[in-house]
Amino acid sequence: MKIEIVTIGDELLIGQVIDTNSAWIGQHLNEAGFEVSRINSISDSEEEILNVLAESSSRCDVVLITGGLGPTKDDITKTTLCKYFDTKLVHNADVFDDVKRFLKGRVASLNDFNKQQALVPENCEVIRNAVGTAPIMWFDYKNTIYVSMPGVPSEMKHVMNNSIIPRLKTKFGGAAIVHKTILVHSIPEAVLAEMLEDWECALPSSISLAYLPAPGRIRLRLSARGEDEGVLQNSIQEQIDKLVPIIGDSILAFSDESVASILAKLFTDKELTLATAESCTGGNIAHQITSIPGSSAFFVGSVVAYSNAVKQNVLGVNFLDINNYGAVSEPVVEQMVQGVRLSLGADYAVATSGIAGPDGGSDEKPVGTVWIAVCDSNKTISRCFNFGTIRERNIERASDMALVMLKELVG
Template identity: 45%
Template sequence: MKEILAEVITIGDEILYGQITDTNTQWISAELDKIGVKTVRKSSVGDQRARILEILQEAESRADIIIITGGLGPTKDDLTKHILAEYFNSGLTIHQQALEDVTAFFRNRGKELTEINRKQAELPDNCTFISNKRGTAPGMWFEKNGKVFVSMPGVPHEMKAMMSDPILGKLQQYFRTPVIYHKMIKTVAIGESVLATKIEQWEDNLPSHIKLAYLPTTGQVRLRLTATGENAEILQNQVQQQIEVLKTLVTEYIYGYDEDTLETIVGNLLVSQQKTIAIAESCSVGYVTYSIGQIPGCSRYLMGSIVAYHNQAKINQLGVKAETLSAYGAVSEETAREMAENVRSVFSTSVGVASTGIAGPDGGTTEKPVGTVWIAYADETQTVAKKLQLGTDRMLTIQLTALHVLNLIRQTLGIQQ
């Protein structure tokens, strides 16, 4: 089956100047993907005739579908309609239905139609009119040498309504599109290069119609498998077979799929095992609590937390022994263990976790450089502590500490299942 390719073009100086954020292209690409159309390029161009004509020619040379947003307003800087008429060698004529729509739009709001708005009903003679149910600028559909050009307003809520009905349906009727199926595998606590080395042979042996992409983010790597074919169920089964092989290679790093987050996985484990949790934080300054607490329904398992940044707070609020701090320091396995065990006792929970470290940029020593962190997990049967070395970026250390605490909870509770 032939691959159907699309290019999305946004028009407007305000996008290039950074005065507005372009959210249209992301949304359009996701919707095209759902109907089996692959977006190969996204482009932005200012309100300049020559540049717009140039990018239209380029897009036509490499895509089957060219989606255009922006430049359809009533003012003189809105050039898209006139340039499309030029591109398709067409004149502009008042379209009766477009005129009725724009007239009704203003009448329903108690306003009279002005001449400048009346001109919005002028359309290229060789386009197909697309009604705008939420605004005044109609959309336009052109066909040329088996390719489709679609022009829509740049206002997101107008564009989305028009794209959803009727454009996506018309594109599916015009093109015979394949099925595109994505599956996201989420991993944590393993770097992209190390992960790639571990799964290299598996990746090399993937079927030709299943592609792998690495999508790294802070402390995590998402693996996206994309399968293309004619039958969704067959593709899903084939992808699942590949995931089962992958799990034999890196199962300890895989924490979820698609929309899963570490926070939701941890919450689900606590709920399923009927456990509660309390948190003691130093260097992560509340970030672990924030991460767990952002999940709706977390009150079922999150009992409370203490941010004990200063040593005296560790002694007064958490009951960490002064002797422990004197002998081993705040950033130590011994202190992390006492923090986790004691916060569990303070809140009478099943689980206690803790973090203590040097987030920087100051405070490091030769023995304990900036980025040194100890985290700990404690329950009724065990206390587990882990040392981390997270670098010199303060905010990154805070975020990664929280991530590693969540993963320690996941790993320990997962073993208990």
């Protein structure tokens, strides 16, 4: 059974709003054992909507539609659905009660636009919206199911969890599907593919492998689909057991999570504390750490030492070392990491100093040169990297590598 997702809205196509609905729907359908074969984002155009509905019906069993159900004139999904299904809009008393209930205390009185929310295609099955005014419309038409939902994420998620996915399970069942992610660091994608060529070729036909690269790391995703989840789990684990000897030291985790969240568990479990000193990463490492709920249990603070004066006066970096070696150097970054650990009283620390770009490089230290250091009370480790010429990527890769080095030190 195949499902297509259609998201409607000019705002999605011009980048004004990011389409998070498709990703969320795809993830939750996958967890329920359903296959999403295609995602379409289209404009608020009758022609585009009619075309995508007709095309989708020839390829899939279910079409899930979000967007275009608001009360304003640019929301044309309902009228277009009427044209596609050769029907008309009719007043639905239950939906009107929902609209009145939802807007009670929010508006002084219902205007014509509010009242139009209670109009629905005559031949659809209405699924009432418990958290908004736009009703959900279910059509069973010529062997294809069409479901039109609001584009507001909270409303879409509520109806998907409470109505749509349960209905799809009742009608179509749902095979077991198992994914396992292995997080690998510091191996380029092409190099990793070469290392794993024999192992990948020997994978059973029931298991598929995907490479999901990001700066500084790659997610290997093993997927299996079948009737018995336990059998699938065991089959994937057998392949992971064969994978580990090939790339063991480069495996960060056997889960799909950020390096920051891995470190958060590690520091919390070991009851350790952490501080950061950042120059070229500008606080991004601290941001990644503090985005993890509960990080206050182990993260004590950060110094964004962008200027040399802060490196000297706050972190205690020697003025002569900055003059002799430059701010982007091994002596300076090691003094930064030792200084922040001592001044903030942490068990561990990490520091960065580099040339993020696009300007500021030299023949000796081109753009993308970054020194990273980590330390505890007994050991300091520093490494030099060149991450390229793109500023945003340099900051991201330096931040990720700093966290990887920290994990290596902590163990």
